[in-house]
Amino acid sequence: MASSGAMVLAMMGLLAALVCPAAAAATEFISMPTDNVGDHSYGVHATVCPNLENIVRDKVADARRNDISVVAGLLRIFFHDCFPNGCDASLLLEPSHLYSSEQDLPQNKGLHEGALQLIQRIRDAVREAKCTDVSCADITMLATRDALMMSGAPRYDVHLGRKDSKRPASFAEVGRFLPARDAKIRDLIQVFDSRGFNKGDLVALSGAHTIGKATCPSLEFRTGEPAWFVKAIKENCPRSGDKKHILDVTTPDVFDNKYYGNLLVGLGVLGTDMELLQHQETRFFVENWAKDEHLGWFHGHFAAAMKKMADLPVDPNGEYRDNCFRPKLVRNLTADGFVASA
Ligand code: HEM
Numbered sequence: 394m395a396s397s398g399a400m401v402l403a404m405m406g407l408l409a410a411l412v413c414p415a416a417a418a419a420t421e422f423i424s425m426p427t428d429n430v431g432d433h434s435y436g437v438h439a440t441v442c443p444n445l446e447n448i449v450r451d452k453v454a455d456a457r458r459n460d461i462s463v464v465a466g467l468l469r470i471f472f473h474d475c476f477p478n479g480c481d482a483s484l485l486l487e488p489s490h491l492y493s494s495e496q497d498l499p500q501n502k503g504l505h506e507g508a509l510q511l512i513q514r515i516r517d518a519v520r521e522a523k524c525t526d527v528s529c530a531d532i533t534m535l536a537t538r539d540a541l542m543m544s545g546a547p548r549y550d551v552h553l554g555r556k557d558s559k560r561p562a563s564f565a566e567v568g569r570f571l572p573a574r575d576a577k578i579r580d581l582i583q584v585f586d587s588r589g590f591n592k593g594d595l596v597a598l599s600g601a602h603t604i605g606k607a608t609c610p611s612l613e614f615r616t617g618e619p620a621w622f623v624k625a626i627k628e629n630c631p632r633s634g635d636k637k638h639i640l641d642v643t644t645p646d647v648f649d650n651k652y653y654g655n656l657l658v659g660l661g662v663l664g665t666d667m668e669l670l671q672h673q674e675t676r677f678f679v680e681n682w683a684k685d686e687h688l689g690w691f692h693g694h695f696a697a698a699m700k701k702m703a704d705l706p707v708d709p710n711g712e713y714r715d716n717c718f719r720p721k722l723v724r725n726l727t728a729d730g731f732v733a734s735a
Pocket residue numbers: 462464465466468469472502503504505572573574576581598599601602604605606607608609610611663665
């Protein structure tokens with residue numbers, strides 16, 4: 394039964410939504426700490442690993458102080474792991490001679506090495522604190538949430554208790570659900586819709602590009618207007634070499650709404666970002682969030698969509714990996730990445 398506190402909050406949310414529709418999105422991420430999604434709940438590690446959240450926060454803060462790009466690195470890893478088949482750290486499994494890795498897919502090229510290493514460092518610290526039953530998937534989720542908060546994003550609660558996958562996901566499955574770099578707006582809408590995310594979710598989550606960088610080949614698909622800008626970013630970012638280009642040309646490291654303002658004046662760096670203007674409904678969100686000075690609507694919708702992504706269903710037959718990059722029983726994997734029958 395809902396507690397009286399929960400009911401008061403729900404009533405407040407309803408009232409706020411009636412007075413101000415923008416607040417409806419913002420209230421979505423007010424959640425009670427007793428909620429459950431399948432086997433996952435908010436307080437699941439409270440007894441087995443009471444210090445977990447402090448360990449994650451401290452390690453993330455240290456890493457961010459040394460290299461701010463780790464924040465965007467974590468966020469992209471989170472998206473690419475969770476979106477195709479739920480958050481199970483299957484993306485983290487490194488290529489090996491026994492099986493192929495999701496990291497080999499074109500969409501997964503250029504994952505942030507420092508962010509990958511940070512996830513493993515946190516896993517090691519968690520094990521040193523005698524917490525064995527904590528997955529790399531939960532660690533990735535918490536680390537991403539905390540890193541984002543440190544860069545100005547809102548706090549949102551995440552369900553924990555996931556296990557790590559025992560094998561990489563099927564290539565075909567992952568490839569189908571990760572948007573291509575040359576996707577058009579109808580492709581983006583379709584791929585998000587196929588995972589249960591609406592057009593508002595698509596625009597809110599694309600707001601992730603308010604931080605981070607792209608490798609120069611990713612700029613190839615940015616064509617059109619304004620010609621001076623397209624020419625300038627390409628000249629600044631040759632296809633060869635390992636140079637990168639910031640995604641938000643106004644405030645590259647802050648989780649604000651400048652990304653949307655940039656799109657409206659033609660200063661979007663990726664072709665797929667500019668595509669958000671090509672559909673009436675997605676353009677509606679870009680226009681509104683560009684002028685959402687207090688960030689409540691954008692941040693509320695972003696937080697709710699991140700929670701939704703975190704709660705995508707996963708295969709329950711997982712394990713707790715010590716090494717986030719290898720399944721525990723590699724010998725059971727066949728060459729195509731599937732577990733051989735005993
Ligand atoms: C809407 C479809 C999307 C497309 C087509 C797309 C595409 C891309 C591309 C091409 C890059 C540059 C990769 C490289 O060259 O290294 C990139 C970077 C990035 N993407 Fe997306 N993305 C999309 C949605 C998202 C979402 C939903 C998130 C997270 C919620 C996200 C987070 C990021 C981040 C943080 C970076 C920068 C990574 C870094 O600096 O290390 N993207 N994205």
